[in-house]
Amino acid sequence: MSTAYTDRILALAGLFQAARLAQQLAREGRAEPSTLAASVQSLLIIDAPTTESVYGGAQGVRPGLELLRDKLAGGNTDANDVEIARYVISMIHLEGQMRRHPEMQDAVRRGIEATREQMKFFEAAENSETLHPRLVEKLAELYTQTISTLTPRIMVNGEHGHLSNPLIAARVRAALFAGIRSAFLWHQLGGSRWQLLFSRKKIAGEAAGILESLGAAREN
Template identity: 40%
Template sequence: MSIENSTIALAGMYQSAKLVRDIARQGLIDQEPFEASLNSILKIDASSVEDVYGESVALKLGLQTLCKQLGTGTKRTLEITHYVLGMMILERKLIKNNEMLDKIQSGVEAIKAKTETLALSDPEIIKDLATLYTETLSQFNFRIKVNGERRFLDNPNNADKVRALLLAGIRSGVLWRQMGGHRLQLIFSRKKMVKIAQAYL
């Protein structure tokens, strides 16, 4: 465990949060970071943090967002902070619920098997990930409220992408905690994490 590894995992959360906001506000997202975030869900038995996300370029958006959100003198987006904190709350609830953890793992394994014949970005795969989120994490008494343009959020494909990204963000949240991440770091280790993110960039 190291602050470098927890920073990478935190960038994974920020990437998912930024993409959720982009869908909700603009109806559009950059495909490369979107697929990198989805791919992280499928890396159940990864041997390292790097293995979860692949090359650091796959997390470029997340690292940039982390620097903007935690850096000094930068304009923060409260919605992104709200989504990341929500992911952390759901991660805490999930980790205490073994039955739900098992259900998510089984669901992810079934979806991973499907990606042998379907592309990760196929609407059927995204819908399966969204359904897994709906049937598990959104059953908790706490839910992440996504704000945005109703015309974008009412689009079923966008709604599926948002739920799949929230699942990816919470997956990163589990990894962040495993790597020694904790909320106090967001207060006391901000400068260090920004430096680490800048070095990766």
């Protein structure tokens, strides 16, 4: 599962997964813990040996792959799909903005490295399927200080009670941060907006193939 195109689709799945997480958190106040952990922890993987390893394996973006398979092949779309698409386009735009600000890229990298060092003190209390609140807080703070200063900012719609909750708001920011990290990786691997417009069925088919291979691996 290591072709260049497959790697590109894994990164795109990470982007769509992050958009869905932000939507769930804002509207429902919750998200699947293991999915949120896979996305947010991808921010800490700066120099990954493979694309899969960014997400702890392709399984880490399974929900994102399912979104690509189900939503890009055509058919009916609903308001939730439109909202996810808006978040995806916004994150791609901000990733492009960030690429024009090398000093911001440096600040983000330094901030992530500092966060990773600080979190070593909490590793004993963590496992791969949960997120330490302090990690979410630090990443959300870094996002606010850097990417969130770019325009236009991502406007997240949801329940006021959830968005006014500091912990949930921090998780939303961390999810968006993870999505922009995936957008950056997707661009590095040759992804472009044109592909989202004109190669939707091909992307959906590749995502379906990856999911099938994950199912076969699980059976074995």
